[in-house]
Amino acid sequence: MRVDDRAARSDFESWMAAKQGRLLRTAYLLTGDVHAAEDLVQTALAKLYLAWDRVSDAPSIDAYARKILVNEHTSTWRRLWRHREVVSDTSAHDVPVRGEEYDGVSDALWSAVRSLPDRQRAVVVLRYYEQLSEKEAAEALGISVGTVKSQASRALTALRTRLGDSSWDRDDLTGWEAHR
Structure with missing residues (x-):
């Protein structure tokens, strides 16, 4: 392995260690499933690693x-042969939990967000969670x-209908973490 390759690999590993948690949270909010989120992040990181020489100075x-994460997610729900795998056994550590900064909004909000159609959910996650x-x-x-x-x-109208106008606002869409 060349010195340049080792340096690039080290840069990527450092970046990944700092950003993987945030990507996982975003992926979870896009997919609504911890396992699908992990797969999505792994795919995105693999693609980013392959392009690292071109984008590391971006x-x-x-x-x-x-963008890779969102494109990969979009590709999965656009495929005609898409299917969902149902996990038959989950452990407690795979369940999303409140982060320290969680502001007390009920879990009903995120349940309602996860029930939105894929594109609406992606827009809500990017606009209001990722800001x-x-x-x-x-x-x-x-x-x-x-x-x-x-x-x-449309997404906000659906959320207001499901949750009632006064029970939440857009600022409530922050502070959610998916812990492993």
Whole structure:
């Protein structure tokens, strides 16, 4: 292994150690399933590693990684042959738990978010959890800003209907962690 290769590998490993938890949380919110989230993150990290030489000097590696994550997730729900595997045995450590910064909003909110259609859920996660702008969310999803706006509007209307207008607001969509 060349010195340059070792340095690049070390840079990637350092970046990954710092960012893997956030990617996992975002993937969990996109998929609604811990195991699918782990698979999604592994795929995204593998693709990022293969492109590391080109993107390691980019201004925002995080944005590039998030785009890979979202694109991979989008690919899974666009495939005609998509199927869900049902896990028959789970342990308590795979259940999402409240992070220290969790602000007390009931689990009903995230249950309702997970029940949204895939694209609406992706828009909600990127706009309100990841706090991306409409333009950034549109770029990550490969859709127009207008589509982001309409999907967000539909998602928020559905959440208000399911949860009632006064039980939550958009700021409640922060502070969720999926722990292993």
